[in-house]
Amino acid sequence: MKKVTLLLFAILTISCAEKVIEPPQDLIPKEKMVEILHDLAILNATRTSFGSVLEDNDIEIMDFLFLKYEIDSLQFSNSDRYYASIPLEYQSIYEEVESKIQKQRTSLEEAKKSRNDSIRKVQEAEKDTVNVKKEDPTPSSN
Known part of the structure; x- marks a missing residue:
């Protein structure tokens, strides 16, 4: 039974560390991805409270981020998918966002x-x- 448990643990460890998806040519660096996701979180929170201001000024959050970081939707999507395929790396990115x-x-x-x-x-x-x-x-003075 110990051997089966050890074998399952080894397989699980190897599969978690294995890159399922090859990195895209235009992979967004981790540090930049943290910045993008941080801004996205802030802007989404802003939309909850001040959505009408964003709408009145025709501000689309994702378009704004793509312009600010000089990326496009495909690059963002591919990079996000790549990082999501490496759970520990993806968790690390979101922990940095949360810390910021x-x-x-x-x-x-x-x-x-x-x-x-x-x-x-x-x-x-x-x-x-x-x-x-x-x-x-x-x-x-009197």
Whole structure:
């Protein structure tokens, strides 16, 4: 039984590491693919909240990305299919995308907190100024 389990494990390991699809001639490099998929995720989230703005300005997300990254739909599709044929590589790409999104989220939350702290400090300073004026009226010269 141990030999059968070991054999199945070896076959599974080899099949996961084997390239099922040959890399296309115009394969998008992994780093660029991460950038494209990151932007795609952000733009798709934007479409959920601000879809009418995109429509009003005739912005097609995929056309925008193809233009920005100087690629075409066939190159993107072939590259995506190639990376998907290597599950560990594909997972690594999406983990990098997720990491970039998380870093942006953290940065935005910190900026928002900093902005709120600044507003609070200004409001407290204004209150202090008002309180000082109420407590310490300027003496009149009579």
